[in-house]
Amino acid sequence: MSPLPQSFGRPVSTRLSSTRPLPALPLSILPLSALPVTALGLSATLLLASCADEGGDANAEDEPAAARDTTSETEDGEASGEDTQGQDAQDQGSPGQDNPGTPFVVEELGSYDSPWALEFLPGTDQLLITTQPGELVLHSTDTGEEIAVSGVPDDIVVAGQGGLGDVVAAPDFEQSQRVYLSWVSSGEGGTGAVVGHAQLVESGDAAELQDLQVIWQQDPRAEGSGHFSHRLAFSPDGEHLFITSGDRQLLDPAQDLSSGLGKIMRLTPEGDPASGNPFADQGGVTEEIWTYGHRNALGIAFDAEGRLWSSEMGPAGGDELNLIEEGQNYGWPEVSNGSHYDGEEIPDHTDDDGFTAPAASWNPAISPGSLMIYQGELFEEWTGDAFLGALSGEALVRVGLDETSAAEDELWEMDARIRDLAEAPDGSIWLIQDGAGAQLLRLTPAQ
């Protein structure tokens, strides 16, 4: 494989995706001369995409025999960690680095083993960090001091894409000190994501979770260790908890309203189906469903106007950013702007196929592992924009949003898989890399 591009945070200005209703522009038909600065990055992405196919095949034995949507142990078919980080990656993220032409300065603030989620705790100077193997770390943004939080769930299954997952603060965190966590556990039928809440109690230089209660269980469980999704978001009014529930690489359940897989759920803060859900009259797990036809939605976030967006990892190509609206069917696995890993084409989204098309899509894949919608003012040009952290794409992607459409505006190569991102209270943007030795990064405007 050719070496990956060496620049760090290099700006790439071209648009790789379309705005609805224009069809996605397949990069493969662009003449080489039409590929600007991004050529290196695109080539690398294409190369990685082909590796992903091999990874999928090589690891097929890990997956259910019935599943054809096989990938290796990470969501996007890539090996995580050192294998995919260029030799120079560690050298290029030196604290306070300011690359000419890049609108941000990058500081490295710590190193973690396979981190998964970041959450700034309202009313504090603290950041919570989860790691897939099951650590919960309280990081002081003032001093950099860290506390390992005790009392994390003791039934976490760490395998494949499974482990400790997302963390969000309850809407009333400043009064309740309640946090919500997702993780993977096992039981009859296999593994599945669960969501629970607990009180985060600090005393002196220690912190622990107390009164941990599981409030939601992905239904059904399934064999294998892929596509749990289990990202969490609260509605701005604090009334509803949204959970992404992946298709577990089983594909067809995403279209089956009697299955809880391949869905986005809308619940009360106590984990019950929210009243007014679109399929509530069908009972059972169907009562929880807000939208369906999803594959592996690893990002979910509200914008300042109260619209809900979700990023979704597609198969070979076909990554999506979707505007999430009640009762809509987002098409997986019937339609996708990508293809199956074995090369078989899946019909693309069209205007009249009865499915809700993505607001933006990517082909080749960037593998969005996270979504944040920027509401700060420190980066004054970016208020209201969506940011995606790309795993195989090893990039930070900025997407302009309007009421129903979206278009990629900028892509900065970060030379490392990006697992999650969050906006700090001061408007700085924090990223965390993926895999072993993953760095916590703080981005502030370049002077």
Ligand SMILES: [Ca+2]
């Ligand atoms: Ca779709």
Ligand SMILES: [Ca+2]
């Ligand atoms: Ca397709």
